[in-house]
Amino acid sequence: xxxxxxxxxxxxxxxxxxxxxxxxxxxxxxxxxxxxxxxxxxxxxxxxxxxxxxxxxxxxxxxxxxxxxxxxxxxxxxxxxxxxxxxxxxxxxxxxxxxxxxxxxxxxxxxxxxxxxxxxxxxxxxxxxxxxxxxxxxxxxxxxxxxxxxxxxxxxxxxxxxxxxxxxxxxxxxxxxxxxxxxxxxxxxxxxxxxxxxxxxxxxxxxxxxxxxxxxxxxxxxxxxxxxxxxxxxxxxxxxxxxxxx
Numbered sequence: 001x002x003x004x005x006x007x008x009x010x011x012x013x014x015x016x017x018x019x020x021x022x023x024x025x026x027x028x029x030x031x032x033x034x035x036x037x038x039x040x041x042x043x044x045x046x047x048x049x050x051x052x053x054x055x056x057x058x059x060x061x062x063x064x065x066x067x068x069x070x071x072x073x074x075x076x077x078x079x080x081x082x083x084x085x086x087x088x089x090x091x092x093x094x095x096x097x098x099x100x101x102x103x104x105x106x107x108x109x110x111x112x113x114x115x116x117x118x119x120x121x122x123x124x125x126x127x128x129x130x131x132x133x134x135x136x137x138x139x140x141x142x143x144x145x146x147x148x149x150x151x152x153x154x155x156x157x158x159x160x161x162x163x164x165x166x167x168x169x170x171x172x173x174x175x176x177x178x179x180x181x182x183x184x185x186x187x188x189x190x191x192x193x194x195x196x197x198x199x200x201x202x203x204x205x206x207x208x209x210x211x212x213x214x215x216x217x218x219x220x221x222x223x224x225x226x227x228x229x230x231x232x233x234x235x236x237x238x239x240x241x242x243x244x245x246x
Contacts, residue, residue, distance in 0.1 A: 017150050019067035020104040022049060025151045027101075034101060037094055039078055043071040049151065052158050056212060058219075070097065148229040148238055150219065153198070156238055157215050160202050177209055182217040187226065190242045198229065198238035 017025075026045050027034055047068060053060055077093040092098075148156075189196055201218075202211055218240070221227040231238045 018061070019064045020101060021108075021149070022046060022064075022151055023067070023097075023101060024105060024108075025149060034105075035098060037098070039071065039075050039094060043068075043075050046071055049154065052154055056154070056157070056215065145230050145232055148231055150222070152231075153215075153218070153222075153229060153238070156198055157202065160199055161211065177213050179213060179217055179220065182210075182213050183221060186214070186217055186221065186240075187242075190227070190240065194241070196240045198240060201240065 023042065023046065026032075026042050026049075027037065030041065030045075032038065032042070050060065050064060050068060053064075074093045074097065186196075186201070189201075198218075202214060218227070218229075222229065225243050228241050228243050229238050230241065
């Protein structure tokens with residue numbers, strides 16, 4: 001999807017995740033050994049994600065571009081021929097990146113564990129919203145309801161929009177879109193239905209700008225911790241829930 005001047009609202013992606021988070025997501029998605037990263041594959045997928053992010057008019061932090069350069073540099077070093085009799089053993093070009101990823105993963109898991117601990121007065125005014133019974137009943141003992149990352153949402157968005165017939169995507173230039181209005185629409189729908197599928201929420205928007213603004217509104221709501229997105233399997237149905245009980 002091409003970026004257009006009519007889409008004038010930008011969200012800084014680094015408020016959600018960073019370039020190391022994207023790499024960890026790609027490693028998990030491809031079931032890769034973090035100590036033996038196929039750098040060509042990861043670099044290609046990383047650059048594809050940057051294209052999708054830019055197409056959504058998300059404000060890319062400079063760290064994403066620095067990481068892209070780092071991956072390309074590592075890839076080029078690994079393509080160099082290895083001397084038959086090296087004078088000294090050279091460090092794997094991926095070693096420093098692996099160290100950063102492991103350190104980041106360790107700190108992220110530690111922060112998550114701390115975040116799950118009860119804090120004084122955290123839940124005085126609001127309670128975590130309970131998932132509807134019909135969603136809980138769809139999970140089996142082998143399935144786990146997983147919270148969706150922003151990268152999974154971007155990928156799902158790209159997949160859904162690519163399946164929509166371009167003839168259906170009508171531009172309505174005269175309509176003045178307000179992100180606040182769309183946020184209110186989503187929250188009003190959630191107050192009535194308690195949950196929405198990510199696909200239905202986007203597909204009911206017929207014009208291109210409204211589809212993109214709806215997605216940006218979802219990201220803003222996630223940032224504000226007003227909604228959460230879950231799925232039970234990779235590429236499974238993504239459902240949106242209010243983060244607190246109304």
